[in-house]
Amino acid sequence: MCDPAAASTTVVIEKFAFSPAEISAPVGARILFLNRDQAPHAVVGENVNGEVFHSQEHIEEDGTYSVELTTPGEIEFHCGVHSAMKGRITVSK
Numbered sequence: 858m859c860d861p862a863a864a865s866t867t868v869v870i871e872k873f874a875f876s877p878a879e880i881s882a883p884v885g886a887r888i889l890f891l892n893r894d895q896a897p898h899a900v901v902g903e904n905v906n907g908e909v910f911h912s913q914e915h916i917e918e919d920g921t922y923s924v925e926l927t928t929p930g931e932i933e934f935h936c937g938v939h940s941a942m943k944g945r946i947t948v949s950k
């Protein structure tokens with residue numbers, strides 16, 4: 858929480874899915890992942906150059922993980938526990 862004025866998007870993890878799963882946000886914005894499932898989840902994001910973020914191994918129920926977007930481009934993300942859970946962030950300049 859360095860800059861309270863920076864835009865922030867919350868992605869809820871519920872019923873083994875990310876909602877929303879498609880996000881558009883500018884560089885400098887933060888994405889907050891919030892787990893509403895009893896099951897633990899994790900979030901791993903990758904762009905064309907490789908991994909750009911990686912949450913703790915398990916985001917427990919009602920736990921959160923926050924990441925700041927620093928590089929423009931497409932980030933594909935998935936759950937580190939359940940690889941079928943996927944989403945995408947389009948980061949604009």
Ligand SMILES: [Cu+2]
Nearest residue numbers: 898936938939
């Ligand atoms: Cu998961």
